[in-house]
Amino acid sequence: MALTKIADVRILSDAEIEQNIQAVKRELFNLRLQQATGRLEKTHLFKHKRHYLGQLLTVERERQLNSASQPVEEE
Template identity: 65%
Template sequence: MALPKIADAIALTDEELAAEIIAVKRTLFDLRLRQATRRLEKTHEFKHNRHKLAQLLTVEHQRKTAKV
């Protein structure tokens, strides 16, 4: 599984972007829960989801500052 590309985040609408941010945060929570209960097998998912969340938040911030 390759790291997500920023072009994927840029292509989303504002509503899709907000929904995707919530989904990734929920996924990270679930990963932390699985890690705490020692049921986590794919530890690389942390890196991929944190990377994706950073990209989504960056695009969201860029759009907010561009509107001002």
């Protein structure tokens, strides 16, 4: 399974990014639970999920900074 590309994340809407962040955090929690109980077989999933979460958070922050740097038009 290959790691996701940042271009795949950039095409998502803000709402989709927010939903994916929550979903990946839940998945990471479940992976930690499985690891603690000795039921985790695919340990590489930690790397993939953390990588994807990092991409999501990066794009979210870039968009926040972009909207903050935009000048507000006054009428």
